[in-house]
Structure formats: structure tokens, C-alpha cells
Amino acid sequence: MVVSGIKDSLKQQGVRLTRQRQILLDLIDQSGQHLDADRLYQLARLKDPKLNRVTVYRTLKLLKAGGLVDELDLMHHEGDQHYYETRLKQEHAHVICLRCGKVEEFFGEPLQRLRKQIESHFGFQVLLARTEVGGYCAHCQTLRAREVEELKSRPVTPAKRAAAPKRTRSQRG
Numbered sequence: 001m002v003v004s005g006i007k008d009s010l011k012q013q014g015v016r017l018t019r020q021r022q023i024l025l026d027l028i029d030q031s032g033q034h035l036d037a038d039r040l041y042q043l044a045r046l047k048d049p050k051l052n053r054v055t056v057y058r059t060l061k062l063l064k065a066g067g068l069v070d071e072l073d074l075m076h077h078e079g080d081q082h083y084y085e086t087r088l089k090q091e092h093a094h095v096i097c098l099r100c101g102k103v104e105e106f107f108g109e110p111l112q113r114l115r116k117q118i119e120s121h122f123g124f125q126v127l128l129a130r131t132e133v134g135g136y137c138a139h140c141q142t143l144r145a146r147e148v149e150e151l152k153s154r155p156v157t158p159a160k161r162a163a164a165p166k167r168t169r170s171q172r173g
């Protein structure tokens, strides 16, 4: 469905869709996730072992320049990594958990409203809007609350510390 749209756009731009480019396109389009170049490379290699990193980077650059793929940093929750997703998806905001790295997509009407407000306020023509929200997911909030409790209950004086049960680090691998 969406892939045919990408193919048409590429054809219009005179870009030849080689087999390897097709593999990468399909991966970005079908994963529904936000994959970084390295992950894309690994997945693509499963389909074509001859595919190399240079092709991955070149193809991403090509798709980005063609406005078919969006490059995201997702609040740099994993450092300098960049992530890729299809531009053919409806506009959405990314909600990123800064603890576990989970990424949710918010497709809400307020995004369209914001775009319209910016256009009328500045007389600006919006071509691309990227909204990122960072914080803690419900699961991580629970874990963090527990961690804080553990820190509070941890004995502070040396005498008490000796009485506390020993942590067996080796068992945790």
C-alpha cells in the first residue's frame, strides 16, 4: 500500500530502486518502528548478506533527500544515534521514555491545530514539523519510585550497613 507511493515518488525523482534499496525501504516502511542505521543494516543483511554499511548510509541519505524518510534523534535517549521512519505516515509526535527508551507515537488533532496556528501567527508555510516529548513511561515511574524507596531505606551508618544482608552481585551475571 504505502510502498507503492514511495516507489512512485522515487520514480518521479529519477531514482532507480535497486534490490538493495528496496530491501531497506521495505524494512523502514514495514517495521513501524524507529530503527537506527545499524539495526537497519543488521536486518537488511538477513535478506541480503552482500549488503554493506555504505549502501545503507547512502540509501538513507537518498531517501531523506527525497523527503521519503524522516531522520529523528528521539531526544538522544541513546546518545548520538539517529532513527529512521517513513514520511508517508500521518504526522505524529514522539513520546520517548528517557529511562527504558520506549517510543510511543501520538497522532492527535492538536498537532494539526498547532501547525495551523504557527502558519497564521507567523505567516509561515510549514513543511515539516517534529514534536518530541521526553519523560518516564508508566512502568518506569513505578520502578523509579521503588528505587527512591530503596535508597531511603538503605542503612547509612557503617554499623548498620554491616548488618544488612549482603548483595550477591555474582549471581546477577
Ligand SMILES: [Zn+2]
Pocket (backbone or CB within 6 Å): 097, 098, 099, 100, 101, 102, 136, 137, 138, 139, 140
Ligand atoms: Zn520507560
Ligand SMILES: [Zn+2]
Pocket (backbone or CB within 6 Å): 034, 085, 092, 094, 105
Ligand atoms: Zn514515528
